[in-house]
Amino acid sequence: MSILVVAEHDNASLISGTLSTLAAAKIIGGDITVLVAGENAGSVVTEAQALEGVSKVLVADNAALADGLAENIGNLVSSIAGNYSHVLTPASNFGKNFMPRVAAKLDVMQVSDIVEVVSADTFVRPIYAGNALMTVKSNDTVKLITVRSTAFDAVEATGGSAAVEDLAFSDVFAGSSFISRDVTLSERPELGTAKIVVSGGRGVGSKENFAVIEGLAEKLNAAVGASRAAVDLGYAPNDCQVGQTGKVVAPEIYFAIAISGAIQHQAGMSESKIIVAINKDADAPIFNIADYGIVGDLFDVVPELMEVL
């Protein structure tokens, strides 16, 4: 078997989901090639070469590939996908955006968001916000797969010494262009990979009050997360949303503060190792899945917590 992993990166460094995707590729087994599609992404190529288990790094360097536009990445991947038994990429915004295009071009039914590799053609994926796990067998000749990063432990970033090969790209789609990016800057660890996540919900009450959540996160060197309600109300930026339609996280400790625990929120955090809930409503559903709960007002409990930490 020969597997292509489409790397996610920002032209400067690899995004961690790529390492988890490689872990899934290793379980499938076979020769692994990594594709770095971008512009002036030399440092990413160097990183990819060093990854454990990678035998080749394909590099497509083109201004049209710089910003992850789905039409261009999709065209590029479609042009080579037929050479592989599997094409994998993270089930991130990047992967979700282009991979179905490859599926349409190859007339293949993609397997989205896998959490387990059963065998080279059989995979487990969550459906209904994770309330059911479906095992599917793909009969397509090329298997197109997006991988849920939290379900696979990242491969080692060192130890490999893959060869590099250039890949030409000219099939630029004229209808779409990149205009601007508004990236949320944070000194906190990345939400998807942080050891501890501190999330706030609607009960936090305002953007100003959200500083309480950020304060605790800072103290714990944790990432900041939020419920959809908190994002909708503008307390936190959209990239903080945890849940069925946001990010999936699985840290060592997840703090759900003033979050009721709707199914859609649970979908993004129920795989966390330890869940701590702080909520003034003793009947909030979040307590049904929390390992440790404190029934109380967050504005009393969090300052107390800051003191004893």
Place this chain on the structure above:
Amino acid sequence: MKVLVAVKRVVDYNVRIRVKSDGTGVDKDNVVMSMNPFDENSLEEAMQMKEADVASEVIAVSIGDEKSEDTLRSAFAMGADRAILIKTDVELEPLAIAKLLAKVVEQESPQVAILGKQAIDDDSNQTGQMLSAMLGWSQGTFASNAEHVDGAINLTRETDAGLETIKITLPAVITTDLRLNTPRLPKLPAIMKAKKKPIETHEADSFGIDLAPRLEVVSVAAPAERAAGIIVANAAELVEKLKEAEAL
């Protein structure tokens, strides 16, 4: 210009689903069904395009069994001008759905097709992107804002790092995120009128497309349940417990 909006009938988002004991799927008997929430955002966007004179006609399309008529009636109630049901009694995969939608696009020649970014039952997040690739149209996924300017759309997308704006020229496929707009609540007279509007119905297998599933469902299982833990009295006790568990 015409706008095509795809709408799907799904188990309502408030329902906690149950996996069938024989592991063949999810129990859908006697559960509340409703329009996929993202599709309400799609319809709202189309209606706003019409109100801004960007669009002239909003066509809702649903692919499913007869009961998807209910979903199309909800689309009428929100303001859709026409409704098309592509009838099938088997569950189709995103690839087949996209192929059928491409056929409808061929017949109706809209300039914009709006789909939800995902359906909350299957959570595949594929159909819009597939449709865009099949048609060779521009793609704007996970939209949280769309501004129409001279045959193009400045589309703001929600990404893992924040927001990004791209410019896509028409024709285009848009997939909606929940923060794109607030779907309107249909008024009672509109709901009443919607009951009488005609729905154009076509059989899915009349399009000459191979609709056979590519993925074989081996089993559907319930995830391991998380047991409820303990309530601790205060912050000090919490920290103690976390230290005992060697988490801190």
